Amino acid sequence: MNKVKTYIETHKDRFLNELIELLKIPSISADSAYEKDVLKTAKAIKISLEKAGCDTVEICETNGYPIVYGEKTIDTNLPTILVYGHYDVQPPDPLDLWHSPPFKPVIKNTEKHPEGAIFARGACDDKGQMYMHVKAMEFMTTTNQLPCNVKFMIEGEEEVGSANLATFVKNNQEKLKNDVILISDTGMIANDVPSITTGLRGLSYVEVEVTGPNRDLHSGLYGGAVANPINILTKMIASLHDENNHINIPGFYDKVEELSLEERAEMAKAPFSLEDYKNALDIEAIYGETGYTTNERNSIRPTLDVNGIWGGYTGEGAKTVIASKAYAKISMRLVPHQDWEEITQLFKVHFENIAPKGVKIKVTPHHGGQGYVTPIDSIGYQAASKAYQNSFGKTPIPQRSGGSIPIVSLFEQELKSKTILMGFGLDSDAIHSPNEHFGVWNYLKGIETIPYFYKYFTELSS
Numbered sequence: 180m181n182k183v184k185t186y187i188e189t190h191k192d193r194f195l196n197e198l199i200e201l202l203k204i205p206s207i208s209a210d211s212a213y214e215k216d217v218l219k220t221a222k223a224i225k226i227s228l229e230k231a232g233c234d235t236v237e238i239c240e241t242n243g244y245p246i247v248y249g250e251k252t253i254d255t256n257l258p259t260i261l262v263y264g265h266y267d268v269q270p271p272d273p274l275d276l277w278h279s280p281p282f283k284p285v286i287k288n289t290e291k292h293p294e295g296a297i298f299a300r301g302a303c304d305d306k307g308q309m310y311m312h313v314k315a316m317e318f319m320t321t322t323n324q325l326p327c328n329v330k331f332m333i334e335g336e337e338e339v340g341s342a343n344l345a346t347f348v349k350n351n352q353e354k355l356k357n358d359v360i361l362i363s364d365t366g367m368i369a370n371d372v373p374s375i376t377t378g379l380r381g382l383s384y385v386e387v388e389v390t391g392p393n394r395d396l397h398s399g400l401y402g403g404a405v406a407n408p409i410n411i412l413t414k415m416i417a418s419l420h421d422e423n424n425h426i427n428i429p430g431f432y433d434k435v436e437e438l439s440l441e442e443r444a445e446m447a448k449a450p451f452s453l454e455d456y457k458n459a460l461d462i463e464a465i466y467g468e469t470g471y472t473t474n475e476r477n478s479i480r481p482t483l484d485v486n487g488i489w490g491g492y493t494g495e496g497a498k499t500v501i502a503s504k505a506y507a508k509i510s511m512r513l514v515p516h517q518d519w520e521e522i523t524q525l526f527k528v529h530f531e532n533i534a535p536k537g538v539k540i541k542v543t544p545h546h547g548g549q550g551y552v553t554p555i556d557s558i559g560y561q562a563a564s565k566a567y568q569n570s571f572g573k574t575p576i577p578q579r580s581g582g583s584i585p586i587v588s589l590f591e592q593e594l595k596s597k598t599i600l601m602g603f604g605l606d607s608d609a610i611h612s613p614n615e616h617f618g619v620w621n622y623l624k625g626i627e628t629i630p631y632f633y634k635y636f637t638e639l640s641s
């Protein structure tokens with residue numbers, strides 16, 4: 180990939196400005212008030228793909244937000260890379276914790292990003308990382324170095340579960356046919372410790388509702404004599420973990436893949452400082468399942484976490500009341516072989532079983548997806564590894580991530596191809612949190628690395 184560095188150096192201000200324009204559009208898929216902005220973002224992506232040299236670009240309508248699809252075929256005998264990314268973002272709230280408005284991108288230096296980072300919702304997840312692929316494509320087409328065929332599929336509903344993308348993939352197998360899928364929507368260990376994500380956790384997301392009496396009651400007249408749904412809900416939730424922080428749902432661990440001691444030893448080689456970890460989060464101690472390290476707890480082990488809990492009086496001052504209902508949203512992160520629908524069912528049955536008489540329980544499944552692991556001896560992984568060696572001067576470390584991109588396992592099932600997760604974000608980039616950002620260095624490094632993946636994947640495939 181001749182002159183990729185020079186090309187980036189020449190065009191970097193424009194690369195940054197284009198991303199900044201994209202980040203100004205609040206494409207929040209979860210909130211229907213932003214519908215126009217989500218659609219506007221899809222149009223902006225379409226134009227950027229056309230400018231980057233795709234032959235055909237279309238906005239494919241779905242029952243939800245559209246999928247932007249683009250392709251460039253140079254020779255049907257050459258391999259085809261399918262790039263996936265998402266243009267929707269998480270809601271930015273709580274807004275008062277942002278140091279600058281989430282949709283007014285600014286570049287500021289940070290300890291981890293001395294060369295500057297772009298602060299905006301979606302900077303890292305996933306507009307910034309997705310746009311690296313558009314700019315890498317621009318480089319390869321304008322310098323006549325695109326070595327293979329490419330397809331882009333950029334969706335607008337990843338942050339809300341990709342329900343319509345699943346249908347799109349099932350109905351468009353021929354159109355989406357590819358030799359490898361390439362995604363930048365994960366992270367890496369550190370800027371001087373490049374890594375390639377080899378696994379994602381699955382997910383089961385449920386909402387629970389506990390109903391007690393048929394109306395809110397005076398807590399003096401009725402307190403102590405009827406089941407208080409909030410007391411009951413918190414008790415039930417507390418019982419879901421035992422004293423070793425093991426999850427108490429019968430059958431939950433039945434299919435969990437146990438890693439060998441060798442594999443765990445291999446994992447432990449990745450650089451990690453517990454002190455830095457604690458300092459970054461302002462915590463005095465870590466917490467989790469007995470018998471596992473922090474890196475194991477957040478990647479190869481399943482979890483159960485309450486994401487939100489509400490009910491009763493939460494306004495100013497005090498109101499003496501026993502609420503009729505209490506609610507919680509709960510996510511379970513799953514590891515390979517655990518089936519998300521089966522786990523959802525196990526949760527539902529167990530949660531209903533442990534409820535005392537005097538309350539009614541409703542469990543509503545939201546969305547979910549299977550976990551994913553990819554081997555490191557595939558052509559795709561090898562090509563990615565060589566690409567990083569070129570641009571970072573180091574061999575990347577394979578690393579399983581704790582996050583989820585549920586659609587990846589569906590890609591494998593429907594399109595029969597492996598996904599390579601080349602993520603360039605850092606855990607400290609605050610995705611989904613206030614002050615999300617993406618390092619300028621990381622953005623440009625991604626643009627530099629991607630063309631090499633194309634080159635090596637094409638070479639290794641022949």
Ligand code: BES
Binds near residue numbers: 305546585
């Ligand atoms: N890009 C993230 C997933 C991610 C981030 C994986 C960092 C690995 C490392 C994605 O946009 C995301 O947020 N996924 C959701 C699940 C989805 C169904 C809402 C998640 O992991 O919570």
Ligand code: MN
Binds near residue numbers: 265304305337364
């Ligand atoms: Mn993402």
Ligand code: MN
Binds near residue numbers: 304338611
């Ligand atoms: Mn996300």
